[in-house]
Amino acid sequence: MIRRRPLFWQIFPVSLLISLCTVLAVSWYATTTFKKFYYDQMVEDIEARALLLEQKILDLILESPDALQKFCRQAGRRAHTRITVVAPDGVVLADSNEDPQRMERHGKRPEITQAYSGQTGSSLRLSKTLHQDMLYVAIPLRLRSISPPAALRLSVPATALNTVLRTIRTRVFLASLLIILLAAVFSRQLALRISRPLEKIKQGAEQLSSGEKTRLVTIHEHGLSLEMTGLILSLNHMAEQLMERILLTRRQHNELEAVFSSMTEAVLAVDAEECVIRLNRAAGSLFCIDPQRSKDRPVQGMLRNPELMEMIRATLRSNNSTDAEIELFDGQQRTLLEVRVVPLQDNAQQPIGALLVMNDVTRINRLENVRRDFVANVSHELKTPITVIKGYVETLLDGGLDAHADGKSFLQIVLRQAGRLDAIIDDLLSLSRIENQVCNNESSLELSLTELNPTLRAALQTCELKAGEKQIGLELHCPPDLKAIHNPALLEEAVINLLGNAMAYSPAGSSVILRATSQQESDKKKWVRIMVEDEGCGIQREHLDRIFERFYRCDKARSRENGGTGLGLSIVKHIAQTHGGSVEVESQFGKGSTFTLRLPG
Incomplete structure (x- = not known):
């Protein structure tokens, strides 16, 4: 019996292998190219240095070998470059790092051989003298009396070249690794994009055959073959109709939940067994209850208020609404509630519990008391001078004007009380004006x-x-x-x-x-x-x-x-x-x- 593999495992390994081979080829080519480019750049740079020293070296070869050796040593130290002058017969005439008399002939060195032929020569190898990798560049020195030409060789450690090559290889390796990882991800996505719709079509068919319409999976046909599109369109049409109905139900539920949670009134629903069905955030805050953990818990242990419990039980017994004002005490704070309890019924109008709606009227009650006290105080403050004014005016009208001294005294009292009334009114107007500025935040x-x-x-x-x-x-x-x-x-x-x-x-x-x-x-x-x-x-x-x-x-x-x-x-x-x-x-x-x-x- 032939073992059949899933479509995913037929696509994913092949795609990944192609990507891996491509990345390895590109990495090898890039590393080789970078190495050659940097090598050529270093050779050109050293050759340029050698050309700058060429004329001076020619003059010193003809004039004084000792001066030539001294110049090479000084110039090599300043430029951090080894300078070697080689005669046409291979004898070292001067060297910036070693004693030329103790050095072997250099005539067979590859870069020197190329310089003898009239070209610029270069070589990268291990120096037997310095015991490290060096890059050698030699140019021909054409002497007037000597033929073939001598050679001027400059060399620098290949450390910089090796460092750059290591950096390039590291970066290329990391980039290759990243590309391989991305290729694996994209190959997997490609394989899944091809195989997953087929799997979903299979699941959708199984759900349709079993009658589980609420579990139907919506499938997008974008990028699929023409043969799959017809089947997927039919399945999508069925899925869309079903999802519209589900979303409508969910939206209505969310709207009701938002209204219930956003109410400033505390709302609490209990069942016939006096257990909590639901409560909103306001009720949770009022009674210090977590709404998420209160469901199905006995309401008596949460409210801990005999009057509220009696109202709930009365509504459950009689199936009638009840209203009352109840005071709650939380330590030192007093809260006044307007409570209304109504029967809770199902779709068949059968009683299933009770619904409490509690409105905190503490602040309104406090403001009403302040208003009442203010009106009483204003009335009292105004009534006192008005009573005095009225009494003395009546006295004056009853004959007090005949006594000049008493009449004048009475009028002074009336004037003083009128001034008191005027002062009270002025202060009330000032207070009203300042309060308006505070409440309205007037910019004037x-x-x-x-x-x-x-x-x-x-x-x-x-x-x-x-x-x-x-x-x-x-x-x-x-x-x-x-x-x-x-x-x-x-x-x-x-x-x-x-x-x-x-x-x-x-x-x-x-x-x-x-x-x-x-x-x-x-x-x-x-x-x-x-x-x-x-x-x-x-x-x-x-x-x-x-x-x-x-x-x-x-x-x-x-x-x-x-x-x-x-x-x-x-x-x-x-x-x-x-x-x-x-x-x-x-x-x-x-x-x-x-x-x-x-x-x-």
Whole structure:
């Protein structure tokens, strides 16, 4: 029985053998050519040196043999070349490396023989004198009184030639090896390109015969014979129709998966046995669960929340939706969730589990509380002066105008409260304007690197009158060349608010210091620190975290007595954010406070 080999093993070895023979032939030819080329180049170079020395050697042969020997020795050392002068009878007249009287006759050396015949001779061989491979080049020296001519021979070590030849052989060997490897790869690819479609056609036919249509392999007929093309086209048409249906199903699955994973709401699906079917990334992040490892695990061990478990069980029992707000506590953090649990049904509308949709409303709830507190504070701050104004106006209308002294006092009170209302409204408008600049990143705000001293001095001058009335000293400590990136008008407003706050809570006879320094912080960025230091009553520790909130007061009675609106420090905070900086406070109750503005320098 004849043993049949696969088509691949009938093509691959033959292709590789042809490539190997071709590479070996080209390598041998290239090495031989390079050797001859470099040899000829060295001979031409040595011949050129010999021609330069020819006339001088001729003159010295006729004049003085001793001078000839001395010249050859000196010239040979300078040129790193052995120079030998040989008479027509083969006697060595001069040599740059040896004593010519001790040297044997050179008349039968091949390069000398060629020089005697009037041509340039060359030879590559081992020197018996120097015991190394040398390249010899000899030219004829035609003397006027001697015939046949003498010979001038120059020789150099063949080390350079051997080194170049070794390098060339190494590179040719490596290149040949690389080409053989590439030839093996390409031969293999060629063999596979011919044999693989036949194997795939066989597999496709077997799959069609067994009814495994989902495993049909698509075959490209490019480059194949005409006989295969018809069969492959039919198989491809069937494969394409099947793949379209598979891809459609896969695309729909991926779209649903993308929507499910991208939802900001936490979604969790459980089966009737209270085991996890699926959960998205938001649910995994909320409960610190890996979505990939949660499938088929009991949900009770993951959620660990009785209220959520009760909602799930209620939905599974009644097959009805349930809604509730549930609080989760993770250490110190509180999370408020809006939870809706709905029944999960299959295509036949049969219950198979429950679906939880949880929306984190913690931030919304926090913002709502802030809004509610702000409205209440604004209403309270506005209602107090309005009530006072209304009461004194009613008193004046009821006859208070008849008493001139009392009427004037009442009107002053009304004027003062109206001024308070005006100050609150101005501060609210300023705060709104600055917040818009921070939120919208407005480019109209001009920030530039300018000197800080004029801005701080202007703020200090604005507060001097009020400081004089309260007998409080104001001091400024700022280097005259200190610069910061700031808007002078906004920064002056912030410093005025800090100085006014410091003077409001400082006793008479004390001092308020305005200080500015520059320092390089750990982020390798230069920052300017503007500090307002007072000797007032200080701030208790529990108030420090909220001191920059709108209308927040540590001592409400004393704040209103001092005439503050409760918005000054909030304005300072937003001005600092507008400049890309921050504001901080350090205080010791009963000993004073230090407010610090940080601005980029």
